[in-house]
């Protein structure tokens with residue numbers, strides 16, 4: 001009887017130690033900001049469970065889908081094929097996110113120059129390259145919508161010496177797909193009913 005009670009005490013002590021360790025870990029998570037990281041991964045994990053967007057907003061305003069010349073899989077020297085679409089516009093034209101999602105990468109690479117990657121529903125990654133500059137105040141982990149400016153059209157990376165354009169890529173979990181069939185024209189800013197009434201008065 002006495003032995004059993006002693007055993008219980010030991011077990012309780014062990015349990016309280018486990019709780020103490022958990023409490024310290026939780027405290028450290030909050031202090032170091034790692035809880036934000038966990039929250040971010042939880043949000044991204046939730047995005048993965050959703051079905052991918054079937055309609056993407058044109059990343060550049062005032063450009064229609066018709067104006068994009070299809071260069072998907074066009075040969076690009078050294079055996080490479082074009083894994084996306086190029087959308088031409090004046091240098092400095094704002095680039096808007098084509099989807100809702102989270103920024104997962106902002107950085108430079110040899111081919112893409114200055115790039116931004118956004119993860120959207122279904123874990124698809126949307127890749128924006130050759131940026132002249134990044135939008136101010138964008139950070140990795142930021143939530144974005146189709147109204148978020150990511151950066152500005154340029155010629156960085158291997159686009160140097162070409163007319164300024166956005167390279168837009170869409171990556172599924174198994175590889176790149178053609179963004180063009182998914183792209184849809186942005187609706188021009190709508191005139192509100194009040195403005196319309198005012199116009200009809202004038």
Ligand SMILES: [Zn+2]
Pocket residue numbers: 082084085086166167168
């Ligand atoms: Zn390209």
